[in-house]
Amino acid sequence: MRAEIRLAGSGGQGIILAAKVIAEAAGIFSDLNVVQSQIYGAAARGELSKADVIIDDGDIYTLEIAAADILLCLSQEAYDRYSKELKEDGKLIIDSFYVKNYDQLDKRILSFPISEMSKELADSELFSNMISVGIVTVVGKYFSEESVLKSVEKNVPKNFLEMNIKAVKFGFEKAKSKYPEICGS
Amino acid sequence: MPNIELMSGNDAVVKAAIMSGCKFYGGYPITPSSEIAEGMAKELPKVGGKFIQMEDEIGGIGAAIGASLTGVKSMTATSGPGFSLKQEHIGFAVMGEIPIVIVNVMRGGPSTGMPTYPSQGDVMQARWGTHGDHQIIALTPCSVQETFKLTFEAFNLSEMYRTPVILLTDEIIAHMREKVILDEAKNYKIIDRVKPSVQSEQYKPFDNKYGLVPPLASYGEGYRFHITGLTHDETGFPTSNPNTVEKLQERLRDKILKNRKNFDWYEERMVEDAEIIVVAYGSVARSAMRAIKDARRENIKAGLFRPITLWPFNYERIKKLSKKCKKFLVAEMNLGQIVGEVERGACGVKTKVDFLGRANGEFITPTEILSKIREVMNV
Numbered sequence: 001m002r003a004e005i006r007l008a009g010s011g012g013q014g015i016i017l018a019a020k021v022i023a024e025a026a027g028i029f030s031d032l033n034v035v036q037s038q039i040y041g042a043a044a045r046g047e048l049s050k051a052d053v054i055i056d057d058g059d060i061y062t063l064e065i066a067a068a069d070i071l072l073c074l075s076q077e078a079y080d081r082y083s084k085e086l087k088e089d090g091k092l093i094i095d096s097f098y099v100k101n102y103d104q105l106d107k108r109i110l111s112f113p114i115s116e117m118s119k120e121l122a123d124s125e126l127f128s129n130m131i132s133v134g135i136v137t138v139v140g141k142y143f144s145e146e147s148v149l150k151s152v153e154k155n156v157p158k159n160f161l162e163m164n165i166k167a168v169k170f171g172f173e174k175a176k177s178k179y180p181e182i183c184g185s
Numbered sequence: 186m187p188n189i190e191l192m193s194g195n196d197a198v199v200k201a202a203i204m205s206g207c208k209f210y211g212g213y214p215i216t217p218s219s220e221i222a223e224g225m226a227k228e229l230p231k232v233g234g235k236f237i238q239m240e241d242e243i244g245g246i247g248a249a250i251g252a253s254l255t256g257v258k259s260m261t262a263t264s265g266p267g268f269s270l271k272q273e274h275i276g277f278a279v280m281g282e283i284p285i286v287i288v289n290v291m292r293g294g295p296s297t298g299m300p301t302y303p304s305q306g307d308v309m310q311a312r313w314g315t316h317g318d319h320q321i322i323a324l325t326p327c328s329v330q331e332t333f334k335l336t337f338e339a340f341n342l343s344e345m346y347r348t349p350v351i352l353l354t355d356e357i358i359a360h361m362r363e364k365v366i367l368d369e370a371k372n373y374k375i376i377d378r379v380k381p382s383v384q385s386e387q388y389k390p391f392d393n394k395y396g397l398v399p400p401l402a403s404y405g406e407g408y409r410f411h412i413t414g415l416t417h418d419e420t421g422f423p424t425s426n427p428n429t430v431e432k433l434q435e436r437l438r439d440k441i442l443k444n445r446k447n448f449d450w451y452e453e454r455m456v457e458d459a460e461i462i463v464v465a466y467g468s469v470a471r472s473a474m475r476a477i478k479d480a481r482r483e484n485i486k487a488g489l490f491r492p493i494t495l496w497p498f499n500y501e502r503i504k505k506l507s508k509k510c511k512k513f514l515v516a517e518m519n520l521g522q523i524v525g526e527v528e529r530g531a532c533g534v535k536t537k538v539d540f541l542g543r544a545n546g547e548f549i550t551p552t553e554i555l556s557k558i559r560e561v562m563n564v
Contacts, residue, residue: 020362024191027364034191036362061475062551063357063468 003055003142004065007132008082009074009095011049014129019051021133021151026055028154029147035060048077055142070140072132073099074114091139091182095128110139110179117170127167130156134171138183145172188367194332194358197365198262198288199224201336204370206377207286208234208257211248213241213267216300217356218290221262242270249285250278254412256380256403258340262288266297268307269314275349276315279437281412282391282401284343284350284378286336291355291467291518293546302546303356305467305518311351312496318434320441322448323351323496327470329363334373335493341376342448346440347398353495355518357468357548385409389419393432397440442497450493451502455481459488461512461562464503464527466492469516469549476554485562495523503530512561516541516554537561 005022007015019036027034038051052065067087072094073079079099086092086108094102095114102109112135118127130152137148149165156164175183192200198221202210210225226236235252239245242263249259263271268289278285291307293299298306307314311323322342326332335352343350381388381400390410392399399419402408411421416430424430452470455477456462465473470491480487490506492499503526507513513536515524524540531538541549541557 020191023362027191028189034362034364036191037357037360059474060363061471061478063361063471064548064550066550066552 001055001057001142003070003140004068005053005055005070005072005136005140006050006065006068006082006085007053007072007136008048008050008078009072010077011047013049013074014126015049015051015074017155018129018133019053021130021148021155022136023053024154025137025148025151026053026143029150030143032057032143033060035063037063048075048081050078050082070136072136074128074132075099076101093132093135093139110135110175110182112174112178117174118167121167121170122163127163130164130167131171131174134168135175137168138172138175139179189364190367191362192329192365193220193360193362194326194329194354195220195290195360196224197329197333198336198352198354199228200365200367201333201370202260202286202340203228203232205337205340205375206258207260207340208232209249209252209259210234210236210261211239211252211259212245212261212263213239215242215264215267217292217359218262218264218267218288220359221288221290225260242267243274246271246274246285246287250274250281250283253283253285254404256406258284258286258344260286260288262290264290264300265292265294265307268310272310272314275321276317276319277414278349279315279319279321280414282347282399282437283412284347284401286339286343286350286352288352288354290359291353293544299546301356303468303518303548304544304546305355305469305522306544307353308495308517308519308522311353318438320348320438321351321496322346322348322441322494323353324450324493325353325466325495326358326493327467327491329358329361330365330369331493332358333365333367334369337370337373337375338448341374344376344378345398346444347378347401348441351496353467355467381408390421391417391419391433393419393436397436397443445497448494449499451499452489452491452493454489454491456488456490456506456509458486459510460486461514461558462488462490462506462510463514463516463554463558464490464492464523465516466495466523469518472549472551473516473554475551476558479551479555480558483559483564485558485564487558492523498523498526498530500526500530503527504534507531507534507536510536512536513538514541514554514557514561515539516549516557518542518544518549520544
């Protein structure tokens with residue numbers, strides 16, 4: 001099993017932390033191998049930001065993603081730049097609030113109002129990244145919901161833990177109810 | 186549960202340096218090595234060590250050399266242009282026989298080049314960047330776990346042989362995060378330099394009666410001795426007497442080359458029946474591992490030789506392999522550096538040496554190596 005996950009959005013949306021949570025859910029709490037990398041340097045606040053997570057039950061030799069199994073786009077720019085680099089049977093998760101121009105006929109697209117969901121949960125967009133982690137978890141099913149929650153606990157400051165856990169669980173639920181055939185157990 | 190952490194190559198250097206007993210870091214931050222300086226600044230005070238950000242790269246290695254002479258394990262880290270600036274002091278550490286570890290995270294060059302992109306363009310600079318005849322030890326990891334391990338080894342070798350040791354990583358290995366099993370460190374040795382057993386009046390810092398590596402006293406412990414970049418006798422004071430200089434030069438060479446068997450590390454995969462052997466090191470070796478597996482699926486007998494100790498280069502092993510295989514393919518992120526060493530090793534044998542490389546900041550992928558294997562094997 002090899003899975004290639006790419007998270008893309010704007011600098012400041014918490015893409016890197018989300019990638020770290022996913023990587024540790026797979027690597028530390030699920031005993032899989034993992035390589036996590038990101039665009040480094042130019043990606044400042046507001047600019048295009050990307051983080052990759054490669055998960056494998058064997059050794060990882062290919063260190064770069066050519067075409068993703070799961071692609072998350074939290075901004076229009078991210079969609080425009082990366083949506084071509086998706087496998088034919090891949091899944092493209094978009095934040096429908098920010099990604100307005102997309103291929104309506106592309107059956108691989110799973111659309112969620114992620115930033116709106118975050119505002120609904122906490123009156124802020126700060127939790128879009130953790131909601132996304134929840135969605136990616138149940139879409140991919142590469143590791144368990146339990147291991148991702150453990151990873152959140154390890155990576156998020158204690159005073160924000162409760163809200164982050166809520167956000168991840170909100171992601172689980174929303175994905176399962178909107179796309180039960182893909183995200184159901 | 187074993188102690189496993191997800192960390193970057195730069196984080197692994199910091200972790201291993203602290204565990205190895207490093208107590209001093211002198212440096213100047215530079216992409217893509219800056220996380221090493223940041224990590225050491227955070228961790229050293231916790232173990233009673235000292236971190237100094239110096240005025241520039243030269244000051245950084247200078248401070249590390251000075252700290253080492255007081256008896257503490259010392260290091261610096263840098264990249265490309267910073268590595269160039271440190272070269273003179275690396276030579277001073279060779280001549281003064283001062284243990285230090287220099288981490289060079291390779292990025293695109295020459296000059297300031299491409300700070301955030303990977304390269305393997307400093308391989309020859311690691312070998313011959315400082316002037317004069319000298320030997321140098323350089324180690325190249327291909328994973329974060331191996332970066333962790335080789336950092337221990339770099340400190341050990343520098344202490345054992347009183348010599349600068351270069352840990353040569355690249356931007357890919359430095360910035361990607363992988364699992365590191367920290368418990369592996371329980372199996373690693375931690376070696377400290379040999380200190381003199383004689384009274385301070387009898388101590389000579391370059392005394393060859395102790396073999397190839399003379400004991401090193403620490404400044405501040407009552408031993409008064411002289412260190413210079415000039416050629417010197419056993420007392421450490423300058424001399425240009427040809428016989429004395431010859432003995433010094435030979436000992437400096439022999440202490441590395443005659444001990445090479447102790448750190449002659451490499452990895453081989455499927456070389457036994459290989460018709461083509463890919464030679465790759467650092468991050469590119471990961472792509473090569475995939476490529477040879479895929480080539481085998483296409484019934485191409487491919488193998489891998491991965492030098493871990495890059496300098497001194499293992500010409501003998503290349504010679505042995507060259508008698509078994511038909512072709513070598515050297516893949517590296519530069520315009521041709523180690524390929525010349527492979528040619529030298531294979532010299533006199535009919536084995537052809539092919540090359541796949543570039544220096545535009547793009548990583549060499551498994552697919553590219555596989556295509557090149559097909560091309561040179563005419564399939």
